[in-house]
Amino acid sequence: MTNSTRPIALVTGGSRGLGRNTAFNLARKGIDVVITYRSRADEAKAAVAEIEAAGGRAAALELDAGAVPTFPAFVAALKQTLQSTWQRNRFDFLVNNAGTGLRKTVAETTEEEFDALMNIHLKGVFFLTQALLPLINDGGRIINISSGLARFAVPGSSAYAMMKGGIEVFTRYLAKELGPRGITANTVAPGAIATDFNGGHVRDDADINRMVASVTALGRAGVPDDIGPMIASLLSDDNRWVNAQRIEVSGGMNI
Secondary structure, three states: OOOOOEEEEOOOOOOHHHHHHHHHHHHHOEOOOOOOOOOOOOHHHHHHHHHHOOOEEEEEEEEOOOOOOOHHHHHHHHHHHHHHHHHHOOOOEEEEEOOOOOOOOOOOOHHHHHHHHHHHHHHHHHHHHHHHHHHHEEEEEEEOOOHHOOOOOOOOOOOHHHHHHHHHHOOOOOOOOHHHHOEEEEEEOOOOOOOOOHHHHHHHHHHHHHHHHHOOOHHHHHHHHHHHHHHHHOOOHHOOOOOOOEEEEEEOOOO
């Protein structure tokens, strides 16, 4: 298969953490990747180099996933990149991964903090997906990233978890409405993962890491390589009949 005929995925927030791991594993599966980054162009450049070293073709575009007014310009840049890099007008897979965290109780959360989370995790995902629908090939796939926190409650995660609960509902509606185009939509919900997300607290705080391990059936916190390969597998043709599902990848957390 040549690069011109390989499927193409767009992974938001693909320059670091779970997004980067996902992009790398997609490349290993024969899928080319466009990643987005918010501000760290150096990290995005390094991620592109890593993907290309794995045999794939990749590009990186800047995107503020919470700034809906910037989406038309992003779509225009994506069109130009698809044409210049792949001589194509459309892509195949969308992974809505970009996001930030917040660790505050209901009593402590400000309206500004709530709105920032909503813009990135809920409103942004809705309207970016809407803007990209004309560019997704019929028969394509959409994966939205949720969280185990939408199923179980951990104090200090209410606002973030609310947004992820909304994404899970949104995913089911996408599956229903895009069915006539043969496009599937599923949610992947990671458990606690040791990355730099949310200040790196699962990775760097030994007490939190031990707590996560104690409530996880497999006895440890997750790592990025527990998630990226699963997403890549979900986008393979072997899983073409999986649709409108919430798939938790948490090692059996809080069961």
